[in-house]
Amino acid sequence: MISVRNLHKSFGDLHVLRGIDYEIKEKEVICVIGPSGSGKSTFLRCMNLLEDITKGEVVIDGVKINDPKTNINDIRREVGMVFQQFNLFPHMRVLDNITVSPIQIRKMNKKEAEELAHQLLKKVGLSDKANAYPEQLSGGQMQRVAIARALAMKPKIMLFDEPTSALDPEMVKEVLDVMKQLAVEGMTMVVVTHEMGFAKEMGDRVLFLDQGILIEEGSPSEIFSNPKNERTKAFFSKIL
């Protein structure tokens, strides 16, 4: 579904991604782990062109996204993204946060979009917050709204960049539970996370990134119980 081929990304002289090759299949949950600064966010952001790709290619459903002829906006509609800092639109009610894109971009009519939004809010457990403003929500609630907002575009793939890292510990679970439910429903997901528990439980594959290189890849049990690479071992000895 997503093919990443020889992906390189530089910021000026800083060579952040150094040739990543990977195939993501439909309905897979891919967890990306690695030390800070290893390029996890950059890797994720290249998949919806929030960063332009320096070299190599990313192909989603047969469409090369970093082709000048490809319409970036069309690609992004199919790829939902959830950010560490939520990035809800503070000047809009929760309902409008969710409907703005379907109405503007998918040309859905208002009533239809609001029905969809109410369904999604129910799904993330926030039916009573449709008329609240983001500033009236807790971090966990904001992140669940952000997930609902991304889902409203009916994306084929969801990207999560450390969705629980900015949350107070007691709110992590409510967000992870929503993500688990999505995974169970068969959403294709790429999740950058420090939540090893989530990776172990829900990940189909775990990718270990270090210094812009995909060092090791495998099922959670392979990676967590039996890492082959020295750097992976060193990483686990530090965090576990």
Added chain:
Amino acid sequence: MRVDMFENIWSYRELFIRGIWVTLALTAVGYIGGFILGLFVGLGKLSKRKWIYYPAKYYVDFFRGTPLLVQILLIHTALIPSLFGHSLGFFVSGSVALMLNSAAYNAEIIRAGIQSIDKGQMEAARSLGMPHNTAMKLIILPQAFRRMIPPLGNELIALLKDSSLVTVIAASDLLYAGKVVAGAYSRFWEPYLTVAILYLILTFIFGKIINMIEKRFSNSYVPSSRKSISSDRRSRTGGDKR
């Protein structure tokens, strides 16, 4: 003697009232035009395209780097006559000059306001598939405008005062009224003090209005939070209205 002088000024009251209207009209046209033009110039200064960025930058540099008085004279005596073959009167020249000048200042305010919005807002909008311009219009500008309100208010008051410079092209504004009376009686204290006090009253009123707008749009996006709490209470006792 002094009392007599103020009586003389009173007899010129229509000139002063007309002056106030001219000053207000010049300020309003200059400000509204300057805001719209400033929005485009400000966006231009944020553009990555050089052929948009540089004209916007040079525009701002020119109008902020030269005296407004010089700009007024250039526009009234040189630019407009050479474009139209004759003068179009003080009001056109004056309001065009004020507009072009305040556009440069507003452009900087608008640029800074847009840049102050967290980068994540644009990224979130783009990641939902919004084209850049749509994201700017629906997500960035509504947030940025709130932050621009205080400096835009200062700019309005500055423009009101600066509009007195159009007196040099014989505009019949507020300052001009004072000048006429001063000339007629060869007295300077009373007419110019009257002018100063009238400007002071105008800036005071503008300041109050701006303060109200600032309060209305400060700190919280939740529309009048107090009201919503009381209406919640009512709906709790009186059943759900929705």
